[in-house]
Amino acid sequence: MTRTARRSGSILIVTAAALVAAACGGSQDSGQASPSPSASTVSPSQMTDQQRPTDRLTIDVSIEGGNVTPTNARLEGKVGQPIVLRVNSDAADELHVHSVPDHTFTVEPKPGQQFQFTVDVPGNVEIELHDLHRVIASVQVQP
Numbered sequence: 001m002t003r004t005a006r007r008s009g010s011i012l013i014v015t016a017a018a019l020v021a022a023a024c025g026g027s028q029d030s031g032q033a034s035p036s037p038s039a040s041t042v043s044p045s046q047m048t049d050q051q052r053p054t055d056r057l058t059i060d061v062s063i064e065g066g067n068v069t070p071t072n073a074r075l076e077g078k079v080g081q082p083i084v085l086r087v088n089s090d091a092a093d094e095l096h097v098h099s100v101p102d103h104t105f106t107v108e109p110k111p112g113q114q115f116q117f118t119v120d121v122p123g124n125v126e127i128e129l130h131d132l133h134r135v136i137a138s139v140q141v142q143p
Contacts, residue, residue, distance in 0.1 A: 056082045056116075059127070061136055063089035063107070068129060073137040077125075080118055083139065085127070087113040093132055099125040099141070 057077045062069045077083055085095065088111040097103040100121035107113060107129070119125055125139045 056084050057139065058084045058086060059137055061085055061087045061089075063087070063091055063093065063129070063132070065090065066132065068132055068134045068136065070136060072135050075137050075139045077119065077139045077141045079120060079122055079141055079143055081141075082116055082118055085115040085136075087115065089113070091131075094130040095127065095136075096130055097125060097127050099123075 057075060059070070059073070059075070085105070087095070087107055089107050089109055091107075091109050093107040095103075095105040095107055095115065097105075097117055097119075099117075099119045100123075103115075103117040105115040119139075119141045122141050122143045125141050127136045127139070128134065129136060
């Protein structure tokens with residue numbers, strides 16, 4: 001093989017290797033730019049959508065004289081959708097949300113309390129009052 005042929009072959013191999021490396025690097029860059037499936041990753045358009053009241057699931061809860069409304073309600077929601085509990089209570093209690101992640105809220109004996117949370121994993125989520133031992137609602141959370 002001549003010196004020119006070897007040099008052309010070497011240049012071709014180096015060029016091909018550079019193209020392969022660039023192609024691999026390009027796919028890695030696009031992988032880094034896409035959000036991970038983490039619950040804390042929210043695009044600005046999703047955040048705007050989640051802040052609209054119509055995109056929230058709102059549950060009005062009344063605790064009066066040991067009576068709780070609603071009790072055992074069946075509701076539907078979506079992963080990442082804000083769920084708002086608006087509570088009027090004449091007694092102290094603790095709300096517990098059995099979800100991933102789980103949530104606990106302290107209820108005070110006063111009107112106009114509001115608690116908000118989201119659910120990261122689809123499934124059946126129970127919202128209960130600890131002291132009164134009542135299930136307020138079961139929310140079937142869809143992906």
